[in-house]
Amino acid sequence: MLVFSLMLANIYDSDWMRKDLLVKLLKIALSLLFIIIISMRLAQAEQSLANWHDTVLKQHIMDFVADTVDESSAQYRPPEERIAVFDNDGTLWNEKPTYIHFQAVFHTLGEQLKRDKSLATRQPWATIANGKQDLSHYGQLFDIESFGLDSIVEQLLGVPYSGMTSSAFMKHNEQFLKTWKHSKYDVGYQDLTYAPMKELIDYLHQNQFKVFIFTADEVDFLRPLSQQLYGIPSERVFGTSIKHDLTFENGIGVLTRSAQPLWINNWAHKSELIQRTFGELVPVIAVGNSNGDQQMLHYTASHGGLSLWLHHDDPEREDKYDKHTDELQKLTSKGLIKPINMSTEWKVVF
Secondary structure (H helix, E strand, O other), rough: OHHHHHHHHHHHHHHHHHHHHHHHHHHHHHHHHHHHHHHHHHHHHHHOOOEEOOHHHHHHHHHHHEEEEEEOOOOOHHHOOOEEOOOOOOOEEOOOOOOOOHHHHHHHHHHHHHOOOHHHOOOHHHHHOOOOOOOHHHHHHOOOHHHHHHHHHHHHOOOOOOOOEEEHHHHHHHHHHHHHHHHOOOOOHHHHOOOOHHHHHHHHOOOOOEEEEEEEEHHHHHHHHHHHHOOHHHHHEEEEEEEEEEEEEEEEEEEEEEEEEEEEEOOOOHHHHHHHHOOOOOOOOOOOOOOOHHHHHHHHHHOOOOOEEOOOOOOOOOOOOOOOOOHHHHHHHOOEEEEEHHHHHOOOOO
């Protein structure tokens, strides 16, 4: 009987030891799996943000995104709530010496002057009548905080194209962009986009973010380009808009441009349009470069989001300017937004 009891005890101990070993092996396997997953995510991020230097900011962006998609994190957001908003001019592509859209406008004014020289004494044609761009009439173009954008939008974006159908406007810009080249870089618009920003957009897409553009520029100029340039569908682009008139030709509705602004998408209007678009859903990430983006960045940061300011401090590879960024500098000093210093954060610009 004693021998039998000892045999049972040995069997029980052996079985218990096997179970204990299996539990330990399972824990090791799970730990290894966790390490592999984290390593893969880090490798993916490193590959996705290859043109960003390995800085504290890059790591912060990666950590923020990782926490946003990690279901065990307090910061977790389901895919339908992962919204990122970007400005365009000076944030996703170059904006100097003036906006690319304005280059198209000046070209249009020149073509109209060739056909009717009597326009030379009237604005906006007088802007270029002397063979160079005289923007003194539009002081608010450079001091927009003081003067607002209404007259710029009406005179430069509205008047030259008034009476043109929406489809004709798109084709008109398409023809201009086919041959236009930047005066400094001697390249077309496709080569003026910031490679690191496009990587960031791709990285967010990989992590199931929905990326939107909220630009101060006219929405109808950028929408036809956004998919090709950034992989962002046209319906995810919002911006300044011009009023259109609806008429019918042979029973078919036609939208024709007026000269009148409908919406000026800058400053507080950006955060207002974001609320109108998403309701109470606040963006998780916001990226901009000037005071016109201040409310959008502050709004996002105040709800725990990541707000980034692209700081142009790189005269060697692009440009250096701080004008119209004083409000962003204040937010930075308060720790609400983080600057992307182009000269130190990016390996390449274009």
